[in-house]
């Protein structure tokens with residue numbers, strides 16, 4: 509596995525692959541890799557000749573400086589996992605090269621970035637869209653792989669790729685969970701033991717909401733069922749609950765046609781966790 513730390517060496521490697529006619533799959537990450545990331549690499553490995561992962565803790569998508577400071581980092585273990593999964597290369601760029609000092613260009617999905625989880629983390633999706641555009645431009649992959657756990661992020665990226673005619677495939681990969689239902693997330697390691705024990709309430713709440721909706725009730729009744737389950741866990745502070753029409757990504761009401769997407773976020777101590785579930789009518 510080739511480890512690239514500059515854009516120039518990444519481009520030299522990619523040019524050789526292109527000459528050989530190889531297709532390229534990209535897996536962008538912020539490191540601290542776990543089995544959720546592994547699922548993305550495995551999906552890319554199955555579909556593409558070459559797989560590149562990136563590890564970059566992107567400063568522009570963090571609103572809270574303490575969240576950035578305490579974001580978990582584990583480069584040696586990350587490299588070992590990527591190697592074991594059969595990744596061909598990893599790009600670990602410097603923030604100074606990704607964001608040159610006089611950098612001024614941003615990418616923003618204006619409506620989507622401001623709503624839902626974007627309202628809880630102002631500026632977050634602008635940072636994500638901007639860095640993902642930079643990574644796409646550096647690597648020019650045929651396909652990029654993102655987790656469904658970050659449900660709105662996936663929608664933002666799909667919309668950006670469509671609107672800016674970027675011409676690559678965006679592949680969503682199902683949320684990987686621990687045995688107790690908690691969605692794997694790099695931030696889980698920052699949970700206290702008591703908060704770790706409490707955190708599966710998010711998955712239980714989503715399941716309860718899905719059951720209510722599947723029984724024929726409205727989106728509003730499903731939302732109430734979710735709130736009721738979260739309220740049973742005093743360690744969880746609900747910060748966001750949004751139910752959207754999965755296709756158009758607009759707020760869902762009543763009994764819309766097609767799939768709905770439920771997005772939930774909650775704070776456990778100072779750690780903000782998110783989860784999601786798609787449900788059919």
Ligand SMILES: Nc1ncnc2c1ncn2[C@@H]1O[C@H](COP(=O)(O)OP(=O)(O)OP(=O)(O)O)[C@@H](O)[C@H]1O
Nearest residue numbers: 537538539544654655658683684691692693694695
């Ligand atoms: N449990 C999971 N299942 C599937 N994909 C996941 C999971 N967790 C993260 N991913 C995906 O991995 C990619 C990189 O995510 P990232 O490095 O931010 O990890 P993370 O675990 O989501 O960390 P955090 O949410 O704490 O920032 C994203 O596309 C994300 O959706």
Ligand SMILES: CC(C)(CO)[C@@H](O)C(=O)[O-]
Nearest residue numbers: 536537538566636639658
């Ligand atoms: C897509 C991403 C790597 C952009 O920094 C990040 O938001 C993430 O890890 O989900």
Ligand code: BAL
Nearest residue numbers: 538569570632658661
């Ligand atoms: N997984 C999304 C990255 C973030 O929370 O900043």
